[in-house]
Every structure is written in C-alpha cells, then in structure tokens.
Amino acid sequence: MKRGVIFLSIVGILVLAAFAFAIGEFPRSETLYVNGLQWGPPTNWNPLAGNPSWPISAGSGRELIYETQFMYNMINGKLEPLIGEKYQWVDNLTLVVNLRKGVHWQDGEPLTSEDVVYTLELGKKYSTGWSNLWLYMKDVFTVGKYEYVVKLKPENPNRLVVTDMLVNVYVLPKHIWEKIEKDNNYDIKKIREFVNKNPIGSGPYKLYSYSPEKIALVRYDDYWGKSVFGKLPVPKYIVHPIFKSNDDGNLAFEKGNIDMSQQFVPQIWKMWEKGLPIATWYDHPPYYVPAMIPSLWFNLHKHPLDIPQVRKAIAYSINYAKIAQLAMTKYSPTAKSSLILPFGGEKKYFNEEAVKEYGWEYNPKKAEELLKSIGAKKGRDGIYVLKDGTRLGPFKVECPYGWTDWMVSLQIVAQSAKKIGIDIQTYYPDTPVWANDRMTGNFDMIMDTPAPNALPSQPWSRFYAAMYSKDVPPIGQLAFRNWGRYKNARADEIMEKIPTVTDENTLKSLYTELDKIYMRDVPIIGLEYRPALFYEYNTTHWTNFPNEKNPYAPPQICTDGAGIRALYEIKPKK
Amino acid sequence: MQSGKGEILFPIFCFSKSRKDGRELSPYFKYILGKLKWYVLIFFAALFLNFFLPRLIPGNPISALVAQMAGGGASSDVLNKLYNSYIHEFGLDHPWYVQFIDYVVKVFHGDLGTSFSLYPTKVNTILAQALPWTIALQVPSILLGWILGNILGALAAYKKGKFDGTLFPITLFVSSIPYFCFAIILLYLFGVILNILPIGGGYSMALTPTFSIVFLTDALKHYLLPFLSLLLVIIGGQAIGMREMSIYELNTDYVRYAKLLGVSDKKIIRYVFKNAMLPQITGLSISLGTMVGGALITEIVFSYPGIGTWLFNAIRQQDYPLIQGGTLVITISVLLANFLIDIVYGIVDPRIRASQLEE
C-alpha cells in the first residue's frame, strides 16, 4: 500500500513536470478583450454561410478581417472611404465607384475592381446575403483596375439599397474564392460548408486561434492601411471570450477582464457609481445612441386583430414610459408613434406635428373609448367582447426566451392591455421557434425589430421591412420581412418612389405621408428605441475610448464601420 | 464504439471459472448474464425514446436552418431548393421508421450525425470535448458523496442520542435543498460576496486548455463550487438512507442476540454495516439517474462546459442530432454505471453467489 502511494506520487510529479508552463499567451497591454458578439462556439468564417462567427459580420460592417468599401458613421450619416475612395451617382441609374490604389490582400495580391465585381456577381450566381441587390441592379462591370460601374434596372431603380451595399457587403478575393467555388463543384450547399479557418481578407487582423471558449485575432502588420493612415491599430491581439450567459460576461467586464462590451448590462450606471472605471457613450440617459425600433407586430390576417381600432386601442394602452424605464432601464427615450427615429440622420424626416395629430401615446382612457366606439362591451371577466361576439383575447405575444429586455417589455404590454380589458398572454419560445413563427406568420403578436441595422438607407429600410407587400409569400410559407403580411397600394407606391428621389423637400413630404399611413393602419407598434450595438468600456487596461465628449469616432464598438478608427487611438495603460 | 461490448463481456469471463460439467453455470454468471440481457433491452428502448422524443418538439428546425443559411432577400424557389436539399441530407423525407433504422445503424457505427445549430460541426466532436468535464465533475462527487454520506449516516445511527438528534434534521434539511438551489447559494456566497471563486465556466478566458500547472489550478478553482454543491447534497441524501438502514439493522434480532452473547461491539458493527450497505448499493443504482440529472442541472447553473449545458442549449435550439446524441451518451453512461454497480453488488452480496437468482 505504501509503495503504491509513493509510486503514484512520483508519477504524478513527473507528469506535472513534463508539461510546460503556459503563462497567459496574450500580453495584457497588447490585447483588447471584447464580448457580447459571439454566443456559441465558433462555426465558420465563411461570409457565404448563414452562420459565420465573430468577427465576420458584413451587415454591421465589421472591418477586422474582411472590409467593406466604405465605412458608415452612424452619428453623422457619412460614408467614409476605406477600400473605396469615392462614389458618385452620375445619374439616377448609374453608380460609379473609385477604389483606392495600393490596397492588397493579406496574401500580398492586389485588390482591384475585379474583386468587387466578382463579389457582387456571387450574389447573382448563388443565394447570398446580398442577392437582393440583383432585384435592383441590372449590370456591374469594371472600368480599368480601380473603377467599376453599377447600372440599375430602369423598372426598379433603388439607389438606397445599392448605396447600402457600399457599407454592408464584404469584398472577397476573387483569386481565392474562384478556387473554392471550383473545388466545391459550384454547389452552394457545399460552398457554405467550407469553414474558411484561414480567411484571407484585406483588413488589419487575421484569425489567430479559436476554441469553444474564445476566438482570437492577431494584427496583420503588413496591412495596406499602414501607409494611408500613418499607423497600425494599437492592439496586437483582439480576443473575444465566449461566455455562456450574460452573468459571466458582465462580471468579467466589471472586473476589467473585458475592455469593451456589447452586452446588455442593466442599470450600468450603478457600476461607475460603485467606483468602477466604466463608461458609456453618454454619461446620462439614454447612455447609448438609439438606432432601431423593436416593435410589436400584428398578424393582420387574424380576427379580431384585423380591425384597426383594436390594434390602435392596444397602442394607446401600452405604458411606453414604463418600458423605457423598467425594461430598457433608461437606455431608451420614451417611444413615439412613428417609424422614423427622432434622432441622428433620420431626424430631418421626423414630423413632430404629424405624429402628435395622427399618432398615439399612453392613454388608457382613449384606448377604452376606441373599443367602445366600435361597439365592444366589457364582459364579466373584465375583457371586452366585440359586437360579433369575439372576445378580445387570449392573444399570445411572443419573443425569444433569454432576450431579457424584450421579455420585460412584453410583460408590460400584457399588463397594460389587461388593465384596459384586452387579454394578452406572454409566450417565450426558444429563438429558432420564434424565428420560424415570425417567418411563417404563425403568431398573434410577435416582437421583432424591422431592419435592425444602422444604415444609410434608413428610415426607408424600416418601412420596407414592416410594410412593403410585394414578393411576400402568404402566411404559412417562409417570408423574410413584413411578418404581418401588410398590404397597402399607396404605401408600396411611396416606398418605390423614395429611392429615386433626391430633392430633400419631396422626400420629407413622402416620408410624412408614409408615416401617416403607418399611424392610421398600425401594422406594428414601436415599443422602444434601442442602440444598434451596445457600447460600454472599462478603462482599467485601455484608455481614450471615444464618447460623447470625445467623439473622434462613432460608438460603433471600435470595430464596425467608422468605429474602427478607435482602434488606432486607444492607449494601453502602463 | 465497437469496444463497448468487449468491456462488458470481460468480467463475465473472469467469473465463469466454476463451470463444472460444462452445463452448470455459476449463479454469479447467471446473474450477470441476466442483467446483461436486461441492459441490452433497455438500451434499445432508450434508443427509441432518444429518437422519438426530440421529434415531438414543435416547430420546424429545418426552416430555421434554411433561413439562417439563405441570408436575407432570397427568392422562394431558392429557399425551396435549399429546404429540400437539407431535408434530404438529414433523411427527413423518409417515413419515421426508416429514419429510426437509419439512426440505429449509424449509432452502431459511432456516427451521431451533424449538429443543426453548429452546422457543419459533427455531434461527436461536440460531445467528445464536453464529456471529460461532466465525468470529472460527476464521478468524484457521486462516489465521494456516497462514501462520506454512508459513513456519516452509520455514525449517526450508532451514536444515537444528541448527535443523531441534531444531525438528522440538519442533514435532512440539506438534502431537501435541490442541487441547483444549493448551487446558487454557494455561487452567491463564494463567487460574489467573498469573491474568491469564479462564478462560472470551466476555466478563465485568458487561457487555452493545455496541460499546464496554471491551467490546471485555474480549472480547479472553477471546479470547486459545482463539485461542492453536488457533494454536499449527495452526502445529505446518502446519510439519511444509511442512517435508516443502520438503525433498522441495529434493532434486528441477530444483533440483540449477539449483544446478549457478549460479542464485541466492534464485531457487531462490522456485520451491521455490511448488511446495511447492500440496500445502499442498490439504492445507488436507483438514485443514479436522479443524481446524474441533478448534476446536469448544476452544470447549467454554473455554465460548466459539460454535457448538461450542451444538451440544454441543444434543446433550446431544436438541434435534433445533438439532443439525441447527448441523451444517448447520458443514458449509456447511466446504464454502464448501473451495470458496474450490479457487478459489484454480485460480489458483495453472498446470497447471490450462494444460490439466489431472484431479486
């Protein structure tokens, strides 16, 4: 027995000694830790697959590995040059884009207009995230090495969506992806399965390592931007640990193990009141810059939700201030009854008087008056019953389980409705079930954000997602927008007209008319405002993050669009 | 995966030495063989449940997968083509019994399929790296908990009086606290208030899994809380049972008789506990299912990267192959553990070797 113990301990010591010490492989002062952008283990880095992992996110213009042609700045609405140098709509149907000279891929090959044209045509050949461009584009062709031209279809010329392309489509290297296409027999299903673990982009970072616990990037020191911007991004490594829950991520952020977070942290001001070196863009409510409108969508084909007065009554019953205070913990100003944001680049289209006159606000008395005006009577259980005998409820309102701020918002909706006599029950299915319900129209009311991105084409994209009726398959089949299957010919007409108009005054009146139709028909109800991305940072290890008082870059989490300029200016704390 | 059968058959060969005239098998061997037949049966029933239950979940995971893969703005016939190709790839266009047979064949080849939510990662890959964490957490805590709990229970039964009087309600209360509640309390105490132990995960994010002292000590820090919460509740439960069994035994006739005869206390206790142990061993196999379940829930509370957390996420994501794979692995492990316990029980309980075959 004794000999056995001695033997085992010797073996144990030898085993331990045989393995090397691994001191944290990322030196703290050269590494930027971020979180909130990757919630499951890494899958792939393939921009053509449906589920690529961080940092592949063309939609928000994440310029780390791959890059878009221009960088969107959500604060001033400008498109800043990156790979592209300038763009111009020479006429309503023609876009000319000039690329920067001297840009090269991470394997040394030069980036030319051929790469851009090739990438765009991939969308025509296969179903990709940018295939919808071809609804509006007729042709794309190069003019020399650094210039290309886009011709729009005269019957459907949408400049807005095509301009979006400049900031939300990654440019892919033709010489690499042509080979990938060939190796996979031009079968898009096989191409999507390609993991792309050594992605060759044009950006300043390469993929360094990955595991189910984190993804790490390393700086590419031969980045073409070095000569153009005069320097390289400061962090040598960017690491995104993958947390299993909000708790873990927020605790790590509090402790300074995460420098910049995109997670929803309720009541974040409590952190700096506690004395922690944490800050957000604004140091006062709403703390973040709103960019989108999570909304309550109605199934417009389900009785009695097909009656506009019922929908409007619900709209009047909701306590929007409570949603802003409680659900969004003050991160949102109280929502107004418009699909146009009263801030930022959209502010010019927001018509205050029209909203006041035709819109709604929290007014439970008015809600009940509306119901009474169509002959509804309150039943014994406190719930209204319509003249035709339909009880106003139980309606199910759903959002994904785990989306904490949305879950609270819907509780408030349900409670508010109960108070005025409409029976709404909350239902929190898992994300894939909710996503499917959304697309197939299998819901009474569902919460979702129309066009959840900060893009140059807003607010048009928001209206398009919520109200445009053409090419939307009926309830039961998969749709990709307009979940409630709303249809209005005049609204469609306006939405087709707006992308072709350049005169600001005309645009203003068109948007006002569109918004009025929205307020009259109430296909969806905007519940709150929300930032496109949450931006909070901890200055324990890095300082000089941009904020309201030091807005040298927009709050696009230091990696997206024009936000990436922050990576060049932040300083490690010695 | 083929080696599984061999591991089960090996101990049988060891114990079949008493084959007299080639026809008479030792009672122990008969016992083991009977158990084996039984376990194979359960295995197939489990396979069926594994296959069938996830398909009860409402919603269509394929359309979610298609939507994910297609990106925005795809036309309906592109979508349809994609949809059909996935249905075909996952074999969902066949009737369910064909799918089941296909599934069973694949399982015996060790192919647990491809995950939906982490497409195109294979289920085997995911489970293979989750399994060590779960085993490292469950095996020591269940074994240690069982041993310590039994000792504690026996002690309480023997000492009686005040020791038993105060210990019993306390242990009962502790074992009434569900695993996950205990986990939350420990989390709060050590993770937040005292701030000495991490509140979740398997290891710190700054490190990569390697066999290094730094990593191991860090993993141990993360291991402590989940391990403790399981251990303490299991000890509680076992202590209660053992105490009851021991009291029962201590009051039997043969014990009184032995006492009257003047047999030493020490000798009596040895026999008493040997007898009290037997039902505890069977008790272990019965409650193993519950303990494993509790351990899996604890994993979820601590976001420990084991099978529990993965299974739970798979259910949330409607990832059929991963759900099936996870539940299969859990069921097989419990079956194996039960079988091992039966083997041990067969050795320890002399009645089995003597003649008995009935339970």
Added chain:
Amino acid sequence: MELLRSLIKSRKFLIGTSIFLALLLTSLIFPLVNSSDPLEMVGLLYEPPSAEHVLGTDNFGRDVLIEFIYGMKTSIFVGLVAGLIATLIGTTIGVIAGYVGRLTDNILNSTTNLFLVIPSFVILILLSSSLKSRSLLFLAIIIGITSWPWTARAVRAQTSSLRTREHINMAKLNGMNNFEIMLSEILPYVSSYIFMAFVLQVASGILSEAGLSMLGLGPSDVVSLGTMLSWALLYEAVRTGAWWAFFPPTIGISLITFSLLYMNTGMDEIFNPRLRGE
C-alpha cells in the same frame, strides 16, 4: 382512523405536518386578505427590501413577498397534483405486479426499471419542451407520469410479500376474484406505504417543477417558486447581489420539501417499529 391516531404520536410527523400546513394555509389565506396581483409591476428592477416592499422587487419590478406567497401556492399545487397522479399510477402498477406475479410482473417490473434507469429529468425536459402549452396543469401531469416508478417499486415489494399471507388464501377460497382481492385485502395493508409514498411524490413533484421552471420550461404567466428562481438567474440576480430575488424561493422550496420529508420519516418510524431505535 387508527392510522392517524398512531401517527400523531410521532414528533417528527407532527413537526413536518405543521410546517407544511402552515405554509399551505398562508398561501391560501393571503390572497383572500390581500388582493394585490403578484404580476403587477410596482417598482423598478431589483429594488432592495424596504418598508414598502418587505422583500424588495424582482427583475420585473414586482413585489417579491407577494410573488413568494403566490409562488408557494403554485408549487404546492403542482406538487400535490403530480404526487397524486404518480401515486395512483405507481400504486396500480405496483399492486398488479406484486399480486399477479409471473409474466405480468416481469413486464411491469421491467418497464418500471426502465423508467428508473433512464434519467427522468432528460425525459421531462424533452417532454416539456415539446409541448406548446406551458400550462400549470400540463406540467403537473407530465411530472406525474414520469415519476411513478419509485412508488411502483415500493408498493410492488410490499404486495409481493403479502401475496402469500393466509387471509389472501382465505379470500381466494371464498371465491373472490383477483380484482376484489387486490382492492379489499391488499390495499388496506399497503395503505400506510401508499400514504408515505404519496408524501414523497409530492416532495419530488415540487422539486421537479422547481427544476423545470428554473430551466425556463415552466409557465411564463404564472408565478411559482421555480419561475422566481429562473428569472433570478436569467436576470443576473446573483452577480448584482440581489439576494432577495433568489433567497426566498430557495428557502421556500427547501422548507416545503423538508417538512414533507420529515413527515415521511416520522411515518416510517411509526409503521416500521424497528426504525425507532431504543
């Protein structure tokens, strides 16, 4: 009956029952006295305990004390229903298996063991995620139909030992059929075990409900102790130190379970004199 009279002699039984009844009665009487709606959002996120809200508010801004009392009612209700169903199924299967024996016994016993071995929590999770309706009753029913094996096993063991007793043979000679025998000759003798099993099943039902709800598989519009825990976890009560959000439900679940288990131990000592210890 004399059963109850003998039970009252056990201190453990009395203590356990009184705690349980006290909790049950509080949860039943409170709503009659105080008409507040537990789902009403009366404050902001995680306000600490104050004079206005004795146990503070939860993540939805609801009063924790009111939620706690309603939650206890819900949890006990689910436990009772699940326990009842499980005991009924378990007793039926156990008695039939134990009495009839032979092939029926083998089949029933194998099924029972099957359900014992496969971790029921896995089956529970799968079943509850697959149901569209997350109503309370449904939950209680599924818990009931997955937790009966324990009772079946215990009742079967008792029944099979009774099978060979004299009065059974007498009844057979008298011409009673199997069903009548099971009902009038066997049941009364195993009733004490059934009662004990019922108590344990209620406890297990409450724990299962708590576990399922905590994982988010419970009803979303009703308050139960388990759902309180699930919200506490989801909304980071631990990290932010909002102990009032998870402590009460934990104590509640533990107390209810403890009281039931104590009751059961008391009963065990009465029905099994050898356990009383001298």
